[in-house]
Amino acid sequence: MKTLTTTQELADFCETAAQYPYVTVDTEFLRERTYYSKLCLVQLAYPSDDPDSAVLVDPLADGISLDPLYQLFQNDTVVKVFHAARQDLEIFWVEAGIFPTPMFDTQVAAMVCGFGEQVGYETLVRKICKEGVDKTSRFTDWSRRPLTDAQKTYALADVTHLRKIYEHLATQLDKSRRSHWVAEELRILTNPATYDIRPEDAWRRVKTRTNSAKFLAVVRELAHFREAHAQQNNVPRSRVFKDDALIEMASTKPKSMGDLGRSRLLLREARKGVIADGILAAVKRGMDCPPDQMPKPDNSRENLKVNPALADLLRVLLKSKTESAGVAAKLIASSAELDQIAAGERDVPAMTGWRFEVFGEDALKLCEGKIALAAKGSAVEVVSL
Structure with missing residues (x-):
């Protein structure tokens, strides 16, 4: 060797x-x-x-x-x-x-x-x-x-x-x-x-249960500070503070070192020095954010008017197509993307390139009522209407 x-x-x-x-x-x-x-x-x-x-x-x-x-x-x-x-x-x-x-x-x-x-x-x-x-x-x-x-x-x-x-x-x-x-x-x-991880977009990866714009503004500033600090000092973001501590601070909105000291989830190293100063400054920026600059939650998934029956048919079609093509279904479309198609959206990867050849074209026809699915033995066949 x-x-x-x-x-x-x-x-x-x-x-x-x-x-x-x-x-x-x-x-x-x-x-x-x-x-x-x-x-x-x-x-x-x-x-x-x-x-x-x-x-x-x-x-x-x-x-x-x-x-x-x-x-x-x-x-x-x-x-x-x-x-x-x-x-x-x-x-x-x-x-x-x-x-x-x-x-x-x-x-x-x-x-x-x-x-x-x-x-x-x-x-x-x-x-x-x-x-x-x-x-x-x-x-x-x-x-x-x-x-x-x-x-x-x-x-x-x-x-x-x-x-x-x-x-x-x-x-x-x-x-x-x-x-x-x-x-x-x-x-x-x-x-x-x-591979370009932008600190200003880091908040989008933080899972929250609240869609309040004011709350998300603080989350955005805290996530921005954490990502930038981690990059500049080449330390894992979890070593700065973890997501659960971030959510806690966005909820409690600490204003002083004393407030940070009462945190249940913040690491000891984050309650003093540069990180503590950064947390307090981030919370203040979030609280002072003008309404027109606050982040807007992505409610697109909640607003989708999905036809459940059509979504199920698309899943059957995908399984049939991928089995006959010998290709992994996950490579073509996720469950969320199938719901988007069933809700009438067309700007999804499955409707472009080679995916359209294998699945997207027939998925579109199925949505438009131009084809149907029929069982033939253990297989599922596409039937033109």
């Missing part, structure tokens, strides 16, 4: 890898104690029987630069293959401001090829490679050095089996002419907006 610890070693490997049609990539990282993931290891492999075709890259080694890897990522002649790439891509976007291109995500491809919803790497190894994966090192501290042989073996397996998985799925996609389906999904993964 070869571990690259210098820039030159990495450059030599990337120069060789650039001669092949693809390279498989994975990362190991820590995020429990930081806001941004700390990159601890990169695994790479190109298609070859050479023992040195699969390596580990130690980004924590003294003096090493990942620039050769980033140059390989931007090489348009080499496909970069990941499994469940979102967290990996976020790391590289934050670290270097780039996305690997072109890229391929075997989890997305597996969903398109009928392996189920969000299928795990171990499942694909078992079904395609007919082998098992030792996951005993999954929860180890990847920032500690030296790495054990068990850790290295575990990490390397994440890119060696990926070669066969990629070739198998790519072949299936070519045969079924569904490569463009995967390409549509990957455009979301390589969109900077997917």
